[in-house]
Amino acid sequence: MTVTHPHGFTAAGVAAGLKSSGGKDLALVVNEGPTFDSATVFTANRCKANPVLWSQEVVKDGTVKAVVLNSGGANCYTGPDGFQTTHAVAEKVAEGLGIGAIDVVVCSTGLIGLANDRDDLLAGVEAATSALSADGGAHAAEAIMTTDSVSKNTVVEGAGWSIGGMAKGAGMLAPQLATMLVVLTTDAVVPAADLDAALRAATRVSFDRLDSDGCMSTNDTVTVMASGASGITPTPEDFTAALTQACTDLAMQLLKDAEGADHEIAITTVHAATEEEAVEVSRSVARSNLFKAAVFGNDPNWGRVLASIGTTQAQFDPADLDVAMNGVWVCRQSTPAEDPAGVDLTGREVSVTIDLKSGDARATVWTNDLTHAYVHENSAYSS
Amino acid sequence: MTVTHPHGFTAAGVAAGLKSSGGKDLALVVNEGPTFDSATVFTANRCKANPVLWSQEVVKDGTVKAVVLNSGGANCYTGPDGFQTTHAVAEKVAEGLGIGAIDVVVCSTGLIGLANDRDDLLAGVEAATSALSADGGAHAAEAIMTTDSVSKNTVVEGAGWSIGGMAKGAGMLAPQLATMLVVLTTDAVVPAADLDAALRAATRVSFDRLDSDGCMSTNDTVTVMASGASGITPTPEDFTAALTQACTDLAMQLLKDAEGADHEIAITTVHAATEEEAVEVSRSVARSNLFKAAVFGNDPNWGRVLASIGTTQAQFDPADLDVAMNGVWVCRQSTPAEDPAGVDLTGREVSVTIDLKSGDARATVWTNDLTHAYVHENSAYSS
Numbered sequence: 001m002t003v004t005h006p007h008g009f010t011a012a013g014v015a016a017g018l019k020s021s022g023g024k025d026l027a028l029v030v031n032e033g034p035t036f037d038s039a040t041v042f043t044a045n046r047c048k049a050n051p052v053l054w055s056q057e058v059v060k061d062g063t064v065k066a067v068v069l070n071s072g073g074a075n076c077y078t079g080p081d082g083f084q085t086t087h088a089v090a091e092k093v094a095e096g097l098g099i100g101a102i103d104v105v106v107c108s109t110g111l112i113g114l115a116n117d118r119d120d121l122l123a124g125v126e127a128a129t130s131a132l133s134a135d136g137g138a139h140a141a142e143a144i145m146t147t148d149s150v151s152k153n154t155v156v157e158g159a160g161w162s163i164g165g166m167a168k169g170a171g172m173l174a175p176q177l178a179t180m181l182v183v184l185t186t187d188a189v190v191p192a193a194d195l196d197a198a199l200r201a202a203t204r205v206s207f208d209r210l211d212s213d214g215c216m217s218t219n220d221t222v223t224v225m226a227s228g229a230s231g232i233t234p235t236p237e238d239f240t241a242a243l244t245q246a247c248t249d250l251a252m253q254l255l256k257d258a259e260g261a262d263h264e265i266a267i268t269t270v271h272a273a274t275e276e277e278a279v280e281v282s283r284s285v286a287r288s289n290l291f292k293a294a295v296f297g298n299d300p301n302w303g304r305v306l307a308s309i310g311t312t313q314a315q316f317d318p319a320d321l322d323v324a325m326n327g328v329w330v331c332r333q334s335t336p337a338e339d340p341a342g343v344d345l346t347g348r349e350v351s352v353t354i355d356l357k358s359g360d361a362r363a364t365v366w367t368n369d370l371t372h373a374y375v376h377e378n379s380a381y382s383s
Numbered sequence: 384m385t386v387t388h389p390h391g392f393t394a395a396g397v398a399a400g401l402k403s404s405g406g407k408d409l410a411l412v413v414n415e416g417p418t419f420d421s422a423t424v425f426t427a428n429r430c431k432a433n434p435v436l437w438s439q440e441v442v443k444d445g446t447v448k449a450v451v452l453n454s455g456g457a458n459c460y461t462g463p464d465g466f467q468t469t470h471a472v473a474e475k476v477a478e479g480l481g482i483g484a485i486d487v488v489v490c491s492t493g494l495i496g497l498a499n500d501r502d503d504l505l506a507g508v509e510a511a512t513s514a515l516s517a518d519g520g521a522h523a524a525e526a527i528m529t530t531d532s533v534s535k536n537t538v539v540e541g542a543g544w545s546i547g548g549m550a551k552g553a554g555m556l557a558p559q560l561a562t563m564l565v566v567l568t569t570d571a572v573v574p575a576a577d578l579d580a581a582l583r584a585a586t587r588v589s590f591d592r593l594d595s596d597g598c599m600s601t602n603d604t605v606t607v608m609a610s611g612a613s614g615i616t617p618t619p620e621d622f623t624a625a626l627t628q629a630c631t632d633l634a635m636q637l638l639k640d641a642e643g644a645d646h647e648i649a650i651t652t653v654h655a656a657t658e659e660e661a662v663e664v665s666r667s668v669a670r671s672n673l674f675k676a677a678v679f680g681n682d683p684n685w686g687r688v689l690a691s692i693g694t695t696q697a698q699f700d701p702a703d704l705d706v707a708m709n710g711v712w713v714c715r716q717s718t719p720a721e722d723p724a725g726v727d728l729t730g731r732e733v734s735v736t737i738d739l740k741s742g743d744a745r746a747t748v749w750t751n752d753l754t755h756a757y758v759h760e761n762s763a764y765s766s
Contacts, residue, residue, distance in 0.1 A: 046701050293758050318430045336462060
C-alpha cells in the first residue's frame with residue numbers, strides 16, 4: 001500500500017553510497033501516464049535549497065513526470081556547483097526515461113552547506129532507473145528515510161481510483177531532520193489546477209498544522225502526480241477529501257515517529273472567531289518550550305497554556321478561558337476548576353482543548369513534547 | 384550598591400513563610416520623597432496576574448510611593464479571592480507607611496493558579512515595614528530571588544544623582560521562572576512623563592531583547608521611582624542613557640545567571656533596513672530550538688541560523704547573507720566561507736553576527752542555549 005498502488009506509476013529505492021550507513025538513500029517515482037498533471041507545495045522558508053530552486057521552475061507548467069529524492073545532503077547553500085549538481089541529477093533521470101529534465105522534480109535532505117557527491121548521485125540515478133517497478137513503492141519509501149524508525153506510506157481508495165503516498169521527516173526530532181518530503185500519486189484524472197487547489201487545501205490542515213519544534217526547513221517539498229490511468233474523473237470535493245485524508249494519515253505517522261519524543265500532543269482551539277485565530281492560539285501553545293517540557297514531565301501545567309494564549313492577538317476575554325487536558329477541564333473562566341490530579345499524562349497521546357468563547361471556528365495543531373532526547377539528538381550531532 | 388544607594392529610599396527583605404525553604408520571600412522598597420514620580424512597564428501578555436491588574440491601576444497617575452514583591456505564588460488566575468489578596472497586601476503596606484493603597488505597586492512570582500496564603504503575606508508585610516532601612520537594598524534583592532543563584536543589583540552614577548536597581552528572573556531557565564521583576568530607584572528629579580519615556584526607551588533595548596526561551600510571563604513588572612532627593616534635574620538624554628545602562632547591566636546579569644544554561648548567546652543583526660527588522664531576524668534565531676541545541680553541543684551550525692532568518696519578513700537577498708560565529712565568517716554570500724572548525728564554542732559567551740546588506744540598522748537579542756538542564760528544570764518540577 002504505497003505510491004505504486006495507484007495505476008500508472010513505477011518506483012525504486014537504491015543505495016547510492018550517500019549515507020554513511022550504506023542504506024538505501026536515493027528514491028525515484030515515475031508517472032507513466034496517460035496524463036502528467038501535478039501540483040507541488042514548497043517550504044515557505046525564504047532561504048531555499050538548490051533542489052527547491054530547481055523544482056520550483058519544473059512545476060510551473062503543472063507537468064511532472066518523475067520525482068527523484070536523495071538523502072546524505074540537503075544541497076542547500078553549497079556554493080556555485082550546488083545548483084549544477086541538482087540539474088545534473090534531473091538530466092540523468094530524464095536521459096534514462098526519455099523525458100525532459102524540465103519535467104523532473106528533485107528533492108534532497110541532509111545538512112545545509114554539505115554538497116552531495118555528484119558521481120555517487122548520478123550512479124545512483126542509473127541504478128534506480130534500472131530498478132523501476134510497479135512494486136517499487138516500498139523501496140522508495142525506505143530510501144527516503146533518514147532517522148525515521150519506520151517508513152511512512154498511505155493509500156486512500158476512491159470509487160475506481162486511488163491515492164498513494166510516502167513521507168519522511170517533520171515531526172521527527174532527530175539529526176538530518178526538520179525536512180519533510182512527501183510524494184503522492186493518484187490514478188484519478190485531475191487537471192493540474194484542480195490538483196493544486198486540492199493539495200493546498202489538504203496540506204493546510206495536515207502538514208501545515210504539524211509543529212514539532214517550530215523550525216521550518218529549507219527543503220520541504222510535497223508533490224502530487226496524477227496518471228489518469230483509471231480513466232475516472234472524481235469531483236473536486238471527493239478528490240480533495242481523499243487527498244486530505246491521505247495527507248493527514250501521513251502527518252500523523254510523522255508525528256508518531258518523532259524520534260526523541262515521549263508524547264504526541266494535539267492542541268485544539270474551539271469557539272474561535274476565525275479559523276486563523278484558532279490556528280494562531282493552538283500554534284502558540286505548540287511552540288511553548290515551557291508547556292512542552294511540562295508534558296514531558298507528565299505535569300498538567302495549564303498555567304503555561306494560558307501564558308501562551310496571552311501572547312496571541314486572537315479574540316478572547318483573558319478572564320474567561322476554559323482549558324481541558326485529556327478531557328479534564330482544569331480551568332474554567334480562567335480559574336482553577338477540576339482537579340489536575342485527575343489528568344493522566346503517562347500515555348503517549350495528550351490532548352489540550354482551549355475554549356475561546358468567541359465564535360464557531362476551530363483548529364488543531366499537533367506537536368511533541370520537549371525531551372532530553374531532543375536536546376541530545378540536536379546537539380550531539382551536526383545536522 | 385543597591386536600590387537604596389540613591390538618596391530618599393528605604394527597603395527591606397524578610398521571610399514571610401511563603402517559600403518552603405524558609406528563605407527571604409517578601410521585599411519592600413519605599414520612596415521617601417520629596418517627589419514620587421514613577422513609571423512602570425508590564426508584561427505584554429494579555430493573560431495578566433492579579434498583582435499586574437492591580438498595579439496597572441496604581442501607576443496610571445504617575446505616582447508610586449512603594450513597591451512590595453513576594454514569591455511563593457504568582458497569584459494569577461487564582462479565583463475571586465486572588466485579586467482581593469493583592470488589594471489586602473497593598474492596604475497593609477499603606478497602613479504601615481501612612482500612605483494610600485493606590486500608591487502601592489504589588490508584584491508576585493510563582494506558580495500560576497496557586498494562591499498565596501493571605502495571613503502569611505500580611506504578617507510578612509508588617510515585618511518588612513518594621514525592618515525598613517536605608518541599607519535594606521541588599522536584603523530586598525535577596526528576598527525577590529527564587530532560583531537565582533545570586534541577587535542582581537546595579538548602580539549607575541550621574542552628576543550628583545544616581546540610579547539603583549534590582550532584578551530577578553527572565554533569563555533564568557528554572558522553576559518558578561520566566562517572571563521578571565525589576566525595581567529601579569533614582570534621586571534625580573524626573574517628572575513622570577519623562578520617566579515613562581526613559582523607561583520605555585531603556586527596556587526596549589535591554590529586557591525586551593532578552594529572549595531565553597521565547598516564553599512571556601503573566602507577571603513581568605519593571606518599576607522606576609524618582610525621589611528627587613538630590614535636587615538635580617538631569618537632561619532627559621542624560622537620564623535615559625543612565626537608565627539604559629542600568630537596565631542593560633541588570634539584563635546581562637539575568638542572562639548570565641540563567642540556571643541550566645551553558646552559554647550566553649548574543650545575536651546581532653547588522654545592515655538591516657530598519658531596527659525592527661534587525662530585531663525580528665535576531666529574535667528568530669534566538670527562538671530556534673535547533674540553533675540553541677547546536678550551541679549546547681558546541682556545534683557552529685550556521686545552516687540552522689539561515690533556516691531561521693528565512694522565516695522572517697525582513698529585507699534581504701536569500702542568496703547574499705553573511706554569518707559569523709565568534710568572529711569567524713563561516714558563511715559569505717550564502718555560501719560556505721571560513722572553516723567552521725575555527726569556531727571555538729567551548730567558552731560561555733557566543734556571538735552570532737548576521738549581515739543582511741539591506742540598510743544601516745542593527746540590533747542585538749540575547750538568549751541562552753537549549754540544554755538538558757533546561758528540560759529537567761521545566762519538566763521535573765511544577766512551576
